[in-house]
Amino acid sequence: MSIAFSKSLSATQTAIPGLIVCDLPVHGDNRGWFKENWHREKMAALGLPDFTPVQNNISFNEKAGTTRGIHAEPWDKFVSVSSGRIFGAWVDLRVGPSFGAVFTAELDSSKAVFIPRGVGNSFQTLEDNTSYVYLVNDHWSAEAQSHYTFLNLADESVAIEWPIPLEEAELSDKDKAHPRMADVCPMAAKQTLVVGADGQLGSALRELYADDAKVEFVGRVDCDLTDDNFYASRNWKGYDTIINAAAFTAVDAAESPDGRTAAWKVNVDAVTKLARVAIENSLTMIHISSDYVFDGTLSEHTEYEQLSPLNVYGQTKAAGDAVVSLIPRHYILRTSWVIGSGNNFVTTMASLAERGISPSVVNDQIGRLTFTQDLAACIQHLVSVTAPYGTYNITNDGDPQSWADIAADVFELVGAGRDCVSGVSTAEYFAGKTSAARPLNSSLDLAKIKAAGFFPAAAKKRLDMYVASLVSSSGMSGRPTTT
Structure with missing residues (x-):
C-alpha cells in the first residue's frame, strides 16, 4: 500500500471522547519522504491537547501479524508509524459513560492518533518491518506500569475484528492472559x-x-x-x-x-x-x-x-x-x-x-x-x-x-x-x-x-x-x- 502524499493536516474526533485521528501531510520525491509527525503549534490550533510529550518510543515489528495490547496507560499518547502499516484498535477503559466504546482504524505513515489517558491501545501489524512510534507525556517506570489497565485482545464483548485472526497472529503470553471486560477495573479519572x-x-x-x-x-x-x-x-x-x-x-x-x-x-x-x-x-x-x-x-x-x-x-x-x-x-x-x-x-x-x-x-x-x-x-x-x-x-x-x-x-x-x-x-x-x-x-x-x-x-x-x-x-x- 503506497503512502498518500500531500494530505492536508486535519483532526477528526472519534466516538471515544478525546481520541482524535489526524491526517498528516507527507512530502515525497525520488529520495523518499518527510513528514512533521508532531507540530505543537499546528496541532494545538486543530484542537489537539498541548500534552507536552517527554518521551519518544519506537516499537519495531519484524513480521506482519504481530499484535500488542490492549493496554490503557496513565498518560496520553500520540501514535503513528514510520514504516509499514498497522490495524489499530482502541477501547475506552475509563470510568464513565463511554466505558467499553471501541474505535478501529488502519494507520500508515500519513495518519496518527491521539490517545487520552485511560483509553486502551492495541495494534496489529499488516506488513513486515513495521515501525510503530509513540510520544508520551510521562516517563515510563515500573511503578507507573502498576497503574495500567488491561483488556484481553480476544474479549467477546468488544469483538474487535482483527484482520489476521488472533490464533494466527504473534502475541505475547502476557497479552494472552489479560482479563475479559467483566473483570476489568476501569481506570479512575484524574x-x-x-x-x-x-x-x-x-x-x-x-x-x-x-x-x-x-x-x-x-x-x-x-x-x-x-x-x-x-x-x-x-x-x-x-x-x-x-x-x-x-x-x-x-x-x-x-x-x-x-x-x-x-x-x-x-x-x-x-x-x-x-x-x-x-x-x-x-x-x-x-x-x-x-x-x-x-x-x-x-x-x-x-x-x-x-x-x-x-x-x-x-x-x-x-x-x-x-x-x-x-x-x-x-x-x-x-x-x-x-x-x-x-x-x-x-x-x-x-x-x-x-x-x-x-x-x-x-x-x-x-x-x-x-x-x-x-x-x-x-x-x-x-x-x-x-x-x-x-x-x-x-x-x-x-x-x-x-x-x-x-x-x-x-x-x-x-x-x-x-x-x-x-x-x-x-x-x-x-x-x-x-x-x-x-x-x-x-x-x-x-x-x-x-x-x-x-x-x-x-x-x-x-x-x-x-x-x-x-x-x-x-x-x-x-x-x-x-x-
Missing part, C-alpha cells in the same frame, strides 16, 4: 485537589463535591503549602486540577513586620510552588483573588484594569495573580466580601442585633457580597464547560451597597430595626487604630463571567437565605425571607 479546604470557600466546595470521589480536600492540618516536602510527596500526574482556596487574609495584621512576612509566604511563595507544579504537570489551577488588588478609585473594576493595591495584603494578592497568570491553564477568580460558614461580617452583625447592640459601621466602602455557595458553583461551572482560561470577576449580583447598608439589612432580617445601625466614614472608624488602607469602591463588573454562562444569584436573595438559616439555628425572631 483527581482535583482542593487546598485550603478548611476555610469558608473550602467548606462550600466540600459540600458541593461531597459525592465526587475525584475531588480530594486538604486543609491546614493536612499540609503546609510553604513546605517543599508537600510537593515532593505527591504523584502530581494523578491530578488534573488544583483549586487554591488557601490565603492569608488578615488585612490589618499584614501591615506588621511579622504579618507582612506571613502574608508573602502564603499568598506569594506558596502560590509560586503550586504554580510550578501546575506548569510542570500541565494542570489547571484555579486561584482566588481579591478586590484589594485595586485602589478603589473607579466606580467599577473590570478584569482588564491595571492592578493598584493600597496595602500589603493587596500587594501579595496582586503578586500571586501575576504568578498564576503564567500557568497556561488557569482561572483567577477575583472576588470581594466573602460570606460562608463560620465567623464573618454577617454573623457578627446578626449576633450584635440579637444582643441589642447598636454598631457604627463603615458607610463609604461600596461593593457586593460574595456567598461561597455561588463562588464554589462558579468554579464548578468554569471547569465543566472548559471556559476560556483567564481572569474572571465573581461576586453576587445586584446593586452595590455599603457595609452599613448590609448591616442594616441584617438587623432588619433578624427582627431589629435598621436604625440601630449608624454609618461612619472609613477615616472615622479607624481613627487612632493601626489599620491597612482599604479601597473605597470594590464593585466588580460581572459581564465577563455572565458571558461565560454563569449568572450569580442576587446578593439580597442570598443574604435573606443566609440570615434565615442563622435565625433558624439560633432561635432569633427574624422575619420571613424574600423569594
